[in-house]
Amino acid sequence: MSSSTPLGEFLRARREGLKPQDVGLPEYGRRRVKGLRREEVAMLAGMSGDYYVRLEQGRESSPSPQVIEAVARALLLDDDASDHLRRLARPREFRFRRPVQAQVSPQLLRLMDGFAHSPAFALGPALDILAGNAMAGALHEDFSPADNLARMVFCDPAGREFYREWERAAHSCVAALRAAYGHDPDSARIAEVVAGLSAQSAEFADLWGRHEVKSKTQEVKHLRHPRVGDLHIQFSAFTVNGAPDQQLVVYQAEPAGPTAAAFQRLAERAGTARAQKITTG
Incomplete structure (x- = not known):
């Protein structure tokens, strides 16, 4: 059986990302494998080497919760990575898949429009920007198009200037996309x-x-808008109860600070763009 299952790929990558000293093991001479050996992970997890090999190769279809927890500890997984491992270890027939909703509800659109002084937008599982308010449109005006956060970070020339901490933004995007993949490894999008x-x-x-x-929850972001200046924002993401595969993202500024003043200039640009759209529409 092929070893390229989502579970096997995850275990192998995380094993290869660890060094013996990371887990308190001695390192003697030249190692022929990248990272830890399979038998070292098995020893740390308290299981046979053959059983762990079956896990990586996808030949063990229903590992117990105790086994998964032991592997998570052996690989030094944090809470997000451990949750991801549990989802990947779940047999496919027991994965509950909701139909992905690409449309944003009228109620959510009205809620986003109510954030008159904060950029707000709705994200799909693949980091597609499904909809946004006028402030979000003004914030992302230099992207062509402002369609998917990961594409905007990695493939749009504007991304390198917009994200002042580009490498951090890149890691964050990929890690969030990987988390979404764990919920639905069969997602075509x-x-x-x-x-x-x-x-x-x-x-x-x-x-x-x-x-x-x-997973995307809360963090500070440092952005640079070419016309309103540097932005130090608090990023918050909220799951949409009516559409659990969607997230509402809101960027907030410290009250009375430089970013709040920049947001005011951004709101003026958003108002101008809206007026022009109405005039030409």
């Missing part, structure tokens, strides 16, 4: 985005191969 970006960006392909996982 995620596969399409990954294939397209891997063909266009060697940097994306390298990061995707590392199997780093991180």
Whole structure:
């Protein structure tokens, strides 16, 4: 049986990303394998080497929760990566797949429009921007198009200037996409985005191969808009109850700070763009 199952790929990548000293093992001489050996992970997890090999090769279809927890500890997985491992270890027939909703509800559109002084937009599982308010449109006005966060980071020339900490943004995008993949490894849209970006960006392909996982929740972002200046924002992502595969993303500024003033200038640009659209529409 092929070893290229989602579970096997994840285990192999995380094993290869560790050094013996990371897990308290001595390192003698030249090693012929990258990272830890399979038998070393098996020893750390308290299982036979043959059983762990079956896990990596996809020949063990229903590992127990205890086995998964032991492997997570052996590979030093954090909470996000451990949750990802549990999802990948779940037999396919027990995975519950909701139909992915590409449309944003009228209620969510009204909610985003209510954020008059904050960029707000809705994301799909593959990091597609499904809809946004006028502030989000003004914020992303230099992207052509502002359609998918991962494509904007890796393949749009504007991304290198817009994301002041580009490498951090790149890691964050790939880790979020990898987390979404864990929820639905059979997603045609995620596969399409990954294939397209891997063909266009060697940097994306390298990061995707590392199997780093991180869900989008809250973090600080440092952006640079060519017309309103530097932005130090608080990023927050919320799951949409009516469409669990979608996330509402809101960028907020510290009150009365430089970013709040820049947001005011951005709001003026958004108002001008809206007026022009109404006039020409």
